[in-house]
Amino acid sequence: MSDPSKAWDGEQVRKWLERRFEASRLDQAAADRRGYEAQDDYDKAAAEEWVCRALKSADCTNEQAAFAQRIKELIAQDEYKVTGIYDDTRFERNVRGHLRKLAKMTKANEGFEKTLRYQ
Structure with missing residues (x-):
């Protein structure tokens, strides 16, 4: 599934999900303050928050x-319940886009080391 020289690091994946979760919350607040013209940005940040919330505390992060498989299950869902x-x-x-990313x-076991807010 990935480069055998680079081992899967579940802790790093959870850290990445947590950082992206926090960044998406900040992005939602900023979009909310900007008002009507930022509704698309708000929905995009809310989608990222939903994805990170669904995956960050799951036990499946320990194994690639x-x-x-959990990501595939989430992509296959018909709808994603959220308010606001x-x-x-x-x-x-946007949820499906984040899940595909x-x-x-x-699959490549890459990108989880990038924990800066803006990606």
Whole structure:
């Protein structure tokens, strides 16, 4: 699934998810302050928060194959329940986009070391 020379690090994945979760919360607050023109940014940040919340405390982060399987299960969901967003369709599209990004990162076992707020 990944480069055998680089071992899967569940702790690093959880740290990355936690940092992205916090960054998405800050992005939502900033978009909320900007008002109507930032509704798309708000929904995008809310989608990232949803993905990180769904995955950060899961036991599957310890194993690469289990984490990849959990991401596939989330992608296959029909809808994602959340309140306070502006456009359900846009939110669901952003959730699936974030999940696909995570699936690629998981498959390659790359990108989890990047913990800066802006990526």
